[in-house]
Amino acid sequence: MTVLVGIALTLVLAGAAAVVFTDDPQRQAITMSVYGVVMTVLFVLLAAPDVALSQVVVGTAIVPLMVMLTIRKIRDDR
Amino acid sequence: MSVYAYVVAGAVLLLGGLGIARSRNLVQAVVCLFIAQSGTYVLLLAIGYQKNAPAPVFGSTSRPTTTVADPVVQALALTDIVVSATVTALLLALTIQIAKRHGTVDPDELSSLEG
Amino acid sequence: MSRRVRWWVLGVGLAGVGVALLLAFLHLPAFGSSFHPYRDLAVPASVRHGTANVIASLTFDQRGYDTLGEETIFFGSILAVVALLRPSEEERLVRQPDSTTPLQATRLFGYLLLPVTILVALNIVAHGALTPGGGFQGGIMLATGIHLMYVAGRFRSLEKLRPMVVFETGEAAGTAVFAALGFAGTAGAGYFLANVLPFGTFGQLLSAGTIPLLNVAVGIAVGSGGVVLLAQFFQQVFLVTGDEEKPS
Numbered sequence: 001m002t003v004l005v006g007i008a009l010t011l012v013l014a015g016a017a018a019v020v021f022t023d024d025p026q027r028q029a030i031t032m033s034v035y036g037v038v039m040t041v042l043f044v045l046l047a048a049p050d051v052a053l054s055q056v057v058v059g060t061a062i063v064p065l066m067v068m069l070t071i072r073k074i075r076d077d078r
Numbered sequence: 079m080s081v082y083a084y085v086v087a088g089a090v091l092l093l094g095g096l097g098i099a100r101s102r103n104l105v106q107a108v109v110c111l112f113i114a115q116s117g118t119y120v121l122l123l124a125i126g127y128q129k130n131a132p133a134p135v136f137g138s139t140s141r142p143t144t145t146v147a148d149p150v151v152q153a154l155a156l157t158d159i160v161v162s163a164t165v166t167a168l169l170l171a172l173t174i175q176i177a178k179r180h181g182t183v184d185p186d187e188l189s190s191l192e193g
Numbered sequence: 194m195s196r197r198v199r200w201w202v203l204g205v206g207l208a209g210v211g212v213a214l215l216l217a218f219l220h221l222p223a224f225g226s227s228f229h230p231y232r233d234l235a236v237p238a239s240v241r242h243g244t245a246n247v248i249a250s251l252t253f254d255q256r257g258y259d260t261l262g263e264e265t266i267f268f269g270s271i272l273a274v275v276a277l278l279r280p281s282e283e284e285r286l287v288r289q290p291d292s293t294t295p296l297q298a299t300r301l302f303g304y305l306l307l308p309v310t311i312l313v314a315l316n317i318v319a320h321g322a323l324t325p326g327g328g329f330q331g332g333i334m335l336a337t338g339i340h341l342m343y344v345a346g347r348f349r350s351l352e353k354l355r356p357m358v359v360f361e362t363g364e365a366a367g368t369a370v371f372a373a374l375g376f377a378g379t380a381g382a383g384y385f386l387a388n389v390l391p392f393g394t395f396g397q398l399l400s401a402g403t404i405p406l407l408n409v410a411v412g413i414a415v416g417s418g419g420v421v422l423l424a425q426f427f428q429q430v431f432l433v434t435g436d437e438e439k440p441s
Contacts, residue, residue, distance in 0.1 A: 009082060013090065016113050016117070020094065050326065051159070057334050058162070063163060077177055085218065088211065091214075145227075146236065161263070171273075175277055
């Protein structure tokens with residue numbers, strides 16, 4: 001069980017690095033969505049199902065959607 | 079292993095700060111702020127974790143006992159996630175207005191405060 | 194200050210914070226230890242009030258005032274986004290034509306999953322005191338589920354599915370009902386957000402006093418608020434154009 005938590009923690013660190021070092025904002029929305037799923041897996045392994053549900057709806061659906069709409073609006077205005 | 083979870087939380091926070099500093103686009107800065115905030119959830123939940131303890135929800139098959147994960151830090155993390163989502167929404171709305179008024183979202187070009 | 198100097202200052206700052214955090218982490222209890230004094234007080238209090246989901250008891254019963262603050266933050270920020278993204282005098286609301294239709298597979302999955310998602314969301318809101326979940330999670334799931342109509346179809350079908358007056362009223366009504374239940378607690382037991390309804394049998398649907406009602410109020414408020422928030426961003430992209438006419 002602790003090995004799984006260790007693997008999930010390492011994946012979270014790798015996911016955060018991937019999001020921060022993506023240069024195109026449109027691609028960052030997709031990477032942020034994947035990072036949200038990885039965080040959800042970590043929260044389930046840390047015995048927190050309530051927080052995992054909250055993270056999956058916020059970090060995977062709502063925030064990447066808003067980021068993509070903002071990028072579309074900024075690009076249309078240019 | 080006993081400190082690795084906290085180190086990952088601190089590293090995610092610092093990565094978010096680095097991302098905000100090196101961003102060339104305000105939307106990128108907002109996303110990196112979101113990443114930095116998510117490091118705090120990992121820290122809170124890592125403090126509340128107990129080895130081999132189930133989640134603090136009692137179903138029909140489990141009798142109420144105190145050997146569960148800490149529910150107080152999980153309630154704090156829930157409020158944290160809500161506030162992070164609302165802050166991100168507000169910052170993105172501000173970015174749209176900045177793009178309309180100044181025509182650019184590059185932080186280096188927006189450095190002067192104009193009247 | 195040139196760029197190189199700025200990078201050095203950033204490096205020093207990040208390294209300093211990192212060292213301070215590391216020194217602090219060495220003093221924390223080990224990861225996975227069994228030293229949790231707050232848990233030893235919170236779990237028996239939740240069982241005494243007949244709530245199977247200890248986190249729901251903490252959110253709505255033991256620390257209910259924090260949740261009222263969280264709802265107010267949510268409401269206030271949505272109000273701020275509506276005010277920020279309001280069309281100004283130079284902008285007009287022009288309906289742009291839809292550009293492409295989605296793939297057949299996307300449309301099939303979207304139309305199939307839309308009723309399933311809404312049902313699951315309502316289930317999570319209703320069983321907030323018994324299973325993981327509750328008002329906030331179910332509410333946002335409801336808001337996202339409605340937008341599956343946008344993923345599967347056209348923006349115009351989404352607009353038909355969400356009359357804005359209903360959702361704006363729903364958001365205000367949900368927050369008001371939460372505050373009203375708090376005052377009912379004051380009338381009943383003397384302090385705000387007291388749990389005044391009977392606690393019922395542990396593990397049944399109608400247990401834990403006022404917590405199911407508070408969950409429904411929060412679910413309505415958050416779900417409607419999420420729809421209003423996303424609608425502001427959609428309005429910016431799809432309907433508002435600048436001063437010049439853009440050829441379609």
